[in-house]
Every structure is written in C-alpha cells, then in structure tokens.
Amino acid sequence: MRPFTYHRAASVTDAVAAVGRPESKFLGGGTNLIDLMKTGVEHPAHLVDVTRVPSAAIEEHAGGLRIGAMARNSDVANHALVRTRYPLLAQALLAGATPQLRNLATVGGNLMQRTRCYYFYDPTLGECNKRNPGSGCGARSGFNRIHAILGASPQCIAVHPSDLCVALAALEAVVQVQGPAGARAIPMADFHRLPGNTPQIDTNLRPEELIVAVDVPPQAAATRSHYLKVRDRNSYAFALVSVAAALDIDGGTIRQARIALGGVAHKPWRVPAAEQALAGQPPGEAAFARAADLLLAGAQPQHDNAFKVELARRSVVRALTVAASQS
Amino acid sequence: MSAFETDGFHHMARAARPRIAAMGLTRRQFAVVLAGGGTALLDADPQTGGPPAGTVSCTFTVNGQAHSVVLDPRVSLLDLLREHLRLTGTKKGCDHGQCGACTVLADGRRINSCLSLAAQHDGDRITTIEGLERNGQLHPVQAAFLDHDGFQCGYCTPGQICSAVALLDEARAGSPSFVTRDLRNNGPIDLTDDEIRERMSGNLCRCGAYPNIVAAVRSLAPPSASRSIEPE
Numbered sequence: 001m002r003p004f005t006y007h008r009a010a011s012v013t014d015a016v017a018a019v020g021r022p023e024s025k026f027l028g029g030g031t032n033l034i035d036l037m038k039t040g041v042e043h044p045a046h047l048v049d050v051t052r053v054p055s056a057a058i059e060e061h062a063g064g065l066r067i068g069a070m071a072r073n074s075d076v077a078n079h080a081l082v083r084t085r086y087p088l089l090a091q092a093l094l095a096g097a098t099p100q101l102r103n104l105a106t107v108g109g110n111l112m113q114r115t116r117c118y119y120f121y122d123p124t125l126g127e128c129n130k131r132n133p134g135s136g137c138g139a140r141s142g143f144n145r146i147h148a149i150l151g152a153s154p155q156c157i158a159v160h161p162s163d164l165c166v167a168l169a170a171l172e173a174v175v176q177v178q179g180p181a182g183a184r185a186i187p188m189a190d191f192h193r194l195p196g197n198t199p200q201i202d203t204n205l206r207p208e209e210l211i212v213a214v215d216v217p218p219q220a221a222a223t224r225s226h227y228l229k230v231r232d233r234n235s236y237a238f239a240l241v242s243v244a245a246a247l248d249i250d251g252g253t254i255r256q257a258r259i260a261l262g263g264v265a266h267k268p269w270r271v272p273a274a275e276q277a278l279a280g281q282p283p284g285e286a287a288f289a290r291a292a293d294l295l296l297a298g299a300q301p302q303h304d305n306a307f308k309v310e311l312a313r314r315s316v317v318r319a320l321t322v323a324a325s326q327s
Numbered sequence: 328m329s330a331f332e333t334d335g336f337h338h339m340a341r342a343a344r345p346r347i348a349a350m351g352l353t354r355r356q357f358a359v360v361l362a363g364g365g366t367a368l369l370d371a372d373p374q375t376g377g378p379p380a381g382t383v384s385c386t387f388t389v390n391g392q393a394h395s396v397v398l399d400p401r402v403s404l405l406d407l408l409r410e411h412l413r414l415t416g417t418k419k420g421c422d423h424g425q426c427g428a429c430t431v432l433a434d435g436r437r438i439n440s441c442l443s444l445a446a447q448h449d450g451d452r453i454t455t456i457e458g459l460e461r462n463g464q465l466h467p468v469q470a471a472f473l474d475h476d477g478f479q480c481g482y483c484t485p486g487q488i489c490s491a492v493a494l495l496d497e498a499r500a501g502s503p504s505f506v507t508r509d510l511r512n513n514g515p516i517d518l519t520d521d522e523i524r525e526r527m528s529g530n531l532c533r534c535g536a537y538p539n540i541v542a543a544v545r546s547l548a549p550p551s552a553s554r555s556i557e558p559e
Binding site for chain 2: 001003004005006008027030031034035038039047049051074077078080083084087090091094095097098099100101103104235236
C-alpha cells in the first residue's frame with residue numbers, strides 16, 4: 001500500500017481544510033476505502049479521518065429524521081425512530097454486508113462507496129474508464145451479468161452498490177454537506193450521477209466537501225413500505241436488482257407512491273412518471289405492472305444480463321404488493 | 328533521557344538495542360510498528376523531538392492490558408494484534424473483510440480487524456479470542472463450540488467465536504437482522520436457526536462446520552416459547 005499521512009480531524013472545519021492538500025481523501029469506517037487501497041485502486045497520499053468529527057447522532061428533525069454522517073449502519077438500523085417510522089431504511093441497511101461490516105461502515109461512507117464492477121475493482125484488468133479514464137470499459141465486451149440496464153454510457157456500465165441509497169432515494173432524503181465555501185443541501189436525486197463521459201466521477205459532491213448529515217423528510221408513505229433485494233445468495237451479496245417501495249394509501253386509493261431501483265444503474269433509479277401513474281389508482285397488480293413498465297422504459301441490457309429487465313419488472317410489482325399489504 | 332524509547336515490546340526492538348548502543352548513538356529513537364506489523368527503530372522528529380514524522384501515537388487496551396505504540400498509519404488492527412502484540416489467535420483469512428476470520432470486539436462490538444486501521448482505534452478496548460476466558464475458565468461460547476464440535480480445521484474458529492459472543496449480546500439487546508419479522512418490536516430476539524445463520528453470515532467456514540456452529544450458538548440462546556415446542 002502506498003504510504004500516506006494520517007490526520008485525525010478535530011472539527012468539520014479542520015477536516016475540510018486538511019483535505020485541501022492534493023491527493024487527500026476523507027476516511028470513514030474504512031470498509032470500502034481501505035479495501036480499495038489494499039488492491040491499489042485507491043492510493044491517496046493523505047487520509048483525513050473524520051469518524052470522530054461529524055455527528056453520529058440519529059434524531060428527530062423538522063418532523064422527520066436527521067442521521068449524522070458518522071452514524072454506523074448497525075446503529076441506524078437498530079434505532080427506535082428508524083425502526084418505527086422508517087422501517088424501509090432499517091430493512092435496506094440490514095440487507096447489506098455483514099454485522100461486522102455494518103458496525104464499522106458509516107452513513108456518509110455508504111453514500112460514497114464505489115462500484116463493485118470487477119473491471120473497476122481489479123487493477124490487473126487493464127480497461128476501466130472509472131479507475132483509469134480513457135482506458136476503455138472492460139465490462140462492455142467482458143462479463144457483465146451484474147451491470148447496468150438503465151442510464152449507462154459507452155464509457156461505463158457500472159452500477160451503484162448501495163442498498164441504503166436506494167431507500168434514501170425513495171424517501172427523498174437530503175444530503176447535508178460542508179465545504180470550503182460553506183454548507184449546502186443536495187437532494188438524493190441529484191447526489192449520485194450517471195456516468196456519461198466522466199465515469200470517474202460518482203457524485204455531484206464538490207472536491208473538499210464533507211457529508212455531515214442525511215435528512216429524511218416526513219413521508220406519509222414511509223411506513224407502508226418494503227425493501228426487496230434479489231441476489232445470487234440470500235445473505236452478504238450485492239443486489240442484482242433491488243426495489244425500495246413506499247405507498248401512502250387512503251381508503252383504497254393510492255395517494256402517493258415512491259419507488260427506487262437498485263442494481264440497475266449508476267445511481268438509484270427513480271422515474272417520477274411511474275410514481276405519478278400510481279396516484280389515484282387502487283393498489284393492485286395492474287397498476288403496479290404499469291408503474292414497473294414506466295420505470296424500465298428504455299432499458300438496454302448488456303449481453304449477459306437481459307434477465308435483469310424482467311427480474312426488475314417483477315420485483316417492482318412484488319415490492320409494491322408487499323408494501324400495500326402493510327398496515 | 329534514555330538513548331531510545333521502546334514503546335511496546337518487540338523482539339526486533341530488543342535485538343536492535345545493543346547494536347545501536349555499541350555504535351554510540353545518542354539520538355532519541357522510537358520503536359515504530361511498520362505496515363505489516365514489523366518494528367523498526369526510527370529517529371525522533373528533529374523538529375519536535377517527538378515520534379518520527381508521519382507516524383501516529385496510539386494507546387489501546389487489548390484483553391485488559393494497556394499498550395502504547397507508535398504506528399506507520401498503514402498498520403491494520405489485525406496486523407497490530409498478530410505481528411506486534413503476538414496475539415495470533417485472531418486469523419488473517421482474506422484480508423478484505425469477506426471471510427470474518429479476523430473478527431474481534433472493539434468496545435464490545437464485532438468488527439473486521441483487517442479493514443480497520445489500528446490508528447482509528449486509539450483509545451479503544453479490544454477483545455480477541457485470547458481475552459475471552461476468565462481465570463482459566465473457557466468463555467461459555469468457547470465451551471459450546473467444543474461441546475458441539477463447531478469446527479474442523481479451526482482456522483475460522485476464533486472469528487466465529489468472537490462473532491457469536493457479540494451475536495448473543497445483540498440479540499439480548501433486541502438488535503434486528505435482515506430476517507427479523509417485526510422491526511417495530513424491540514424486545515429480545517428469538518434466536519431461530521434462520522436468525523443465527525443470518526447473524527453469522529459474516530463468518531465463512533470452508534470446512535462447512537455450519538450445522539454444528541449453529542448448534543453451538545443455539546445452545547446458548549435464551550429459551551423461547553416458539554422454539555421450546557419444536558422437537559430437538
């Protein structure tokens with residue numbers, strides 16, 4: 001591993017200033033970054049440890065929830081407010097990784113984790129525009145069973161690996177960040193980006209900006225929800241397809257629907273038209289199938305993952321069906 | 328001031344001491360734990376007289392014993408435990424957080440020590456497999472693994488046992504898992520076999536001793552109304 005300096009930040013201001021040195025990175029729980037440094041994919045010269053700086057608190061905020069960026073995944077999943085008011089978040093967190101990893105991994109780090117595309121993760125495989133811009137995309141002509149079916153570009157077909165982010169997208173969470181120019185708020189829908197011609201950039205976070213908290217607004221649909229994760233192994237595996245579904249149903253009619261897909265694109269995939277199509281409809285397979293078709297409109301599978309389109313369609317219907325059955 | 332300081336205690340530091348004394352060196356030196364866990368005597372930072380530039384000073388309590396060390400920041404908690412403190416019970420399997428052989432308890436929580444920089448645990452209380460027994464008495468989880476033959480080659484066993492110790496605490500405290508049906512109920516968890524399997528999924532066993540590992544953990548689960556009516 002390349003030598004690096006280690007600085008334990010004393011405050012958010014100190015962290016933001018410290019990360020201004022060239023080739024610096026923030027370090028959270030380390031479960032992704034340290035792993036990538038061992039394989040040589042990441043090779044920062046300076047690490048700024050922020051685990052003791054932004055809040056790790058989980059508390060009520062503006063009628064919703066504020067999750068400190070350094071809250072550990074296990075603590076968020078186990079928190080009474082999350083379990084009772086936002087079970088979708090707890091389900092998504094518990095669907096990911098292992099107890100040991102969830103005890104280390106932070107919410108801020110979860111938003112920043114990198115794709116598990118094999119061609120990105122293994123520097124001995126030459127081509128990867130995300131790891132080495134301009135080198136090509138090994139996945140497009142290679143083995144691409146786990147890759148994107150929506151929003152990909154000729155330069156990159158990687159998918160975002162997070163479960164939590166899919167649930168946060170469905171719940172319309174807002175990411176609070178602090179940078180040299182001050183604080184700003186980024187809606188989840190705008191936080192991650194599609195690869196386009198610059199797949200090396202995963203998010204719209206500016207250099208030196210630090211995630212300090214994630215706010216989840218009050219959502220009438222938040223409790224009648226379901227996180228469905230479809231994977232090759234029923235524990236400790238990344239999603240082939242996942243669905244975060246949340247419904248607000250009143251007197252047999254859907255008032256509001258929120259749906260996000262994971263495992264299919266470079267960011268959690270939401271289609272407002274699909275959600276609007278459900279509003280005013282009675283919950284049921286016909287309406288859910290129409291929403292699924294709208295979500296998957298324009299899907300372009302790779303040569304190894306045509307199955308994902310139908311799998312995603314059926315998963316949407318099933319997740320909405322389970323969500324509608326909740327009381 | 329002594330000619331050098333050896334924080335921590337290591338064979339390389341001891342071996343280096345007479346040689347340096349014979350050379351008549353008088354500069355203050357520090358035993359620095361290097362990436363991978365080896366140790367070298369390095370000169371103090373000429374500016375501050377303190378530990379060499381780029382190193383990190385940390386203190387840990389490992390199995391009840393305090394340790395002060397000066398680290399290359401690349402040192403993982405796993406390498407610190409195995410290579411520097413000679414606590415080789417904790418195993419290095421994949422070194423990528425996938426197998427769980429390196430599982431230890433940090434402030435009572437189970438973590439993968441391979442994916443954790445030692446420097447991030449400054450001030451933490453670490454418990455390894457060597458720290459579970461009390462006064463020569465095996466920890467109940469250790470005894471249960473013996474009683475139920477919860478291993479074959481044994482390489483994953485220290486991680487399995489540390490993981491199971493935390494699992495029982497988590498279940499008692501009502502922490503849910505992916506297979507917990509009612510997230511809103513925050514009472515103690517009914518440790519069904521499905522719950523045990525899901526909660527042990529961060530520990531791989533290539534020998535496939537899983538049935539007996541589940542039996543060992545089940546033997547320590549609190550009695551449950553729903554389980555007690557099932558035949559053994």
